Amino acid sequence: MAPLIVPSRVLGQAAPSRRIAVGIVGCGNIADSHFEALLGRPDDVRIVAVCDVDRVRVEAALARVNRAYGDAGCRGHGDFRELNRRPDVDAVFICTPDHWHALVGIDAARQGKDIYVEKPLTLTIREGRALVEAVRKHGRVAQHGTQHRSMKRFRDAAEYVRSGGLGRLERIDCFIPPNNRHVGATWEPEPVPPGLDWDRWLGPAPWRPYSAVGCHYNFRFIADSAYGQVTNWGAHYLDIAQWALDRDASGPVAVEGRGQFPASGLFTTATRVDFTVHYAGGVPVTCRTRHEGGGTVRFVGERGWVDIARGRMSASDPRLLREMQAPGKAVSLPVSDDHHDNFFASMRSRQRPIADVELGHRTTTVCNLGQIAMVLGRRLQWDPAREEFVGDEMANRLRGRAMRAPWSLA
C-alpha cells in the first residue's frame, strides 16, 4: 500500500514532522544527481512525482524511486502541467533541456510550487525576467542550480576578493571546457523512437525532425535549446565572478566577443568561446574555452592570483590560498554547504535561498551577453538596470525569441 503523503502546506510551516514532497520534471542526465542526493536524504524529503516526455525515462525513474523507498508511492507523468497541478507536490525540480525551463518554472510558480531550476535559469534574457516576476508575484522560493554557491572554496574566494585579499582586483578569468561532443557537417532525420513524444520534447523550440544525436544530452550544443558550454559551464564560473564582484542584482555594462561557430552540422553553438564583459568600475571578466585543465575561475589582483575549480585550487603564492581559507575575513557571505539543504531550509523559512532566482537570472544574463556578442562579433553596451542593449537594435532582438505554438510566456 502506498504511503499517505500529506502536502507540507496542510501541516503548516511550523509543523516539525513536515515532509517536503518533490516532483522532478525531466529525468535525464542532470536529474541523475538529484535522484541520488534526494533518495539518500533522511526522511525530510520525498520524491512523489516524476515527469518526462520520454516514457522510457519515466519508467526508469519510477522504478528507481519506488525501489529506493520500497513502495509504489511515486507516480509518473508525461506532461509537466499534470505534475504542477498535483496538490501533494510542494517543490518542482526542473531538469529539462534549457528551452523548457521558463515555461515549466512559470507554470509551477502559478500553481504555488517552490522551484529548483537547473542552470542556466532560462534560455533567453526575456524568459529569465519573466520567471523572476512569476516567482515574486506568487511568493515562491526558487533556487538556481549553480551549486558552487554552496561550496566553501568558492565562498572563500568571493569573500577574499571582496575583502581586498588580492589587493586591487585587476581581472577575473573564467575558463570553460570545450564541447565534449562532436557531430559532422550533415545529419539524417530518423524515426522517433517508441515512447518519446518528440513534439513535446521540442515544445517551444523551432520544429526540426528527430535525430538521436540531436536529442538527449546533446541539446546543449544546439542553439535552439541552449548555448553550449557558455551556459553549461559558464553559468557556474561566471556566477562566482558575479558573486565576488557583488553584482548579484546587476551586471556588466559592456561585452565584446569573438567565438567560432560551426558553419554546418546539427550543432550550432560555439566550438571556441572567447568573450569579455566589463563592469562599471573597470574590472573585466573573461570567459574562454580551455582545451586543457577544465573549468575554473581565476581572480587576478595586485598581490597575485588564486585559481579555483571544483576539485582543486592553486595560486601564484600558496600563502594567498591559506589567507583565502582562513576565517575572519572582512566580508562574510551567507553560508550554505549543501545546495539541496539550503533550498529545503528556505522553503521552510520562506527566506530567499543562496542562489535565488534573481541572481540566477543575472548570471544567466551574463552568459547570454557573451553569446550575443560572439554571434554579432561586435562590442555592445548593456544597461543592467533596464536589461537592454544601448544603441543596437539587433542585439536587443536577441534578448528573446518567439516560441513555437502553442507555447508562450503569456
Add this chain to the structure above:
Amino acid sequence: MTADPAPVPPPADLPKNSFGATPDPWIAAARLDYGADRTLASAVRDQVVHVATAPERDRVEEKLLAALASPDARPAGRAFLCEMLALAGSARSVPALAALLRDPATSDAGRYALEAIPGPEATAALRDALAVLAGPARAGVVGSLAARGEEVRS
C-alpha cells in the same frame, strides 16, 4: 612487356573532384533541407549579423525577402530566412511574413520574425491573423502579441 591499363574515366558526377559556379548563398539558403550542409546559409547569416549601416540592412532585407519568395523554398530554408528576418527585418518584411503567418503550415516561421520586428505594422499583422487562425497557431499569435506588450483577449 604489358601495356599500362587504360585509365578509368571519372564518373559523370564526382563532387569531390569537380567544381562549378559558386551557388548563390541566398538561393541555397532558401533550398536548405533539414540535415543538409548549411555552409551557404551560414554565409548568409554572416552577412546579416554584420550589417553596419541602414542601406546595408535594406540590401540584406531585400535579399532575404527575395529568397523567401523563391518557389523552391523548403521548410528548413524558410525557417532559417525567417530567423534572419527576426534580426534584420523591418516593416517592409511584414506583408510577406503576414502571408506565412496566416497559413498554419508556415505560421510559426512567419511569427518567429514578426514577433521580433518592432513597429505597428507587425503588430497589426499579428492582430489581423487572430481572425483567421484557430487552435495552436492562434494561441501562438496571442503569445507573440503579449511578448510585444500588447493586450489581447484570447
